[in-house]
Amino acid sequence: MSSDKAECPIPRGQLFYDNIILILILGIVVPTLIYTVWGLVEIMNVPKLPLVP
């Protein structure tokens, strides 16, 4: 029985959940790109109000 278990492949989802470093990287990259970087790019592209001469 235990040998059956040992032969059973680990599901991909489980492999992902066990990969703490990958989760850490994704957890930083995904929100940073979708929220922060995208937002900053939009802010930088807002035309400046021309100064009153």
Add this chain to the structure above:
Amino acid sequence: MADSNFRICSLSGLKIDRAGELLIRWNIIAAMATLAVGGLMAFLVALTRWPSVHFLGLTNYYRFLTLHGIDALLAWIIFFEIGLVHFASTVLLGVKSYAPKVGWLSFALMLIGGALINVIVMLGKADVMFTSYVPLKADPLYYLGVILFAVGALIGFILFFVNILLAKKEGAYKRSLPLGAFGIMAASVIGILTLLHGAGIFIPAFLWSANLIPSVDPSAYRLVFWGLGHSSQQINVCAMVTVWYLTVAFVVGGKPVNEKLSRTAFVLYILFINLASEHHLLVDPVLSTWHKIVNTSYMMHLAVLASMIHAFAIPASIEVALRKQGHTRGLFEWLKKAPWGHPAFSAMAISILLFGFLGGITGVIFGTEQFAIIRHNTFTITGHFHGTVVAGTTVAFMGFTYLIIPYIFKRQLIWKGFASIQPYLYGLGVALLSIGMMSAGTFGVPRRHYDITFSGSIFNHTFDPTVDIFLSLMGIGAILAVTGGVLYILIGFGSIIWGKQVE
């Protein structure tokens, strides 16, 4: 051979590393101390927002509100979470703290930073409120205090990863982290992201305040600040949900009905909950509609899905555990026989209920663009986040304090009768406070406002008289909550100092 660096807790059977234990203790003590200050400020501020009392003067109102935000929203919760980080990465895994000196460095930076902020605010040099939106300028030492606190917390969260990776190498766990540690891992990922945003915006603000750079773009400040300000509340959500799971495990012996599903929910939090920071920018004209829609409606609801999973998984694990104990008569005998007198259990149950119905549901509603335009900057939003952070996180952490005082401080609780009613009293108070705020906000009552009668103003505006009822409800709730909060502080510190030794 027995390892003298460890002890076995006689109550829980946990293998506790003494160095890690000290770090947990002092972080929890610092958390409770900052809650005491933040709670006192909350009381004074709430009495001022209650028109019949209107307690504080103008200057002190904004000063104490700033301090309330810093101590109650940031310091209390993050100190407690760093305590949880040490608990999950050492006690739950039965391993030592691999770098306790780094843990003390983290604690010292947080303590110095927190103290600096408190002193500067009390000296009247930083009446900028929690958000400190530029161009509102505070003393450079205020920003320095926030930076020190954030860097200290960041070190604490990074230390968590060092501990769990070395624990795996040592064979403390083979493949998967136990769910409790996995939940705190989720909180730590969010913590690192959050505190990087904090550093990213408070360092420029510090330089600007010290006249070393000419300006900080207000739009960019708001965007990045909320990567700290709101995301720090998402650390709370992960830590709070983990506390729910741990409380169920310790008090009733419950296990998640489907651990993979619970892990999936935590991963959804990690990837998508931080996008909820966009809530604060929905009425901001600078960002595009697409940025707003993607960051709220699309992504954030994946995090809401995670909360729904936990909302079913935890009560289900309680039911299964109690039915296994023999409470099988009818549909609800297990519920009736649950340990409602155990303060950790009742706090957990109250936290789940209030977080879900007061904080969570309202958050999802007000986080949509159509509602944000109506409710933004009204007292409704203040009511919403008191439903999440106070009724949810704070109540859960209070309950967990009762649970770990015997395990970690090796002391029995004093005033057990009072301890068993404290979560109910505090929960009722915060619920009334939150409902009062949210209801008053629906009539347009603004948040953060010193005087809604606008006395002395050139504009004459009178709110619907109904708001007095809701603001009185908030005031009564505040009195009940503060009474419950004082009980928590007395029981917590009293037990640590005078509680009967457990071992």
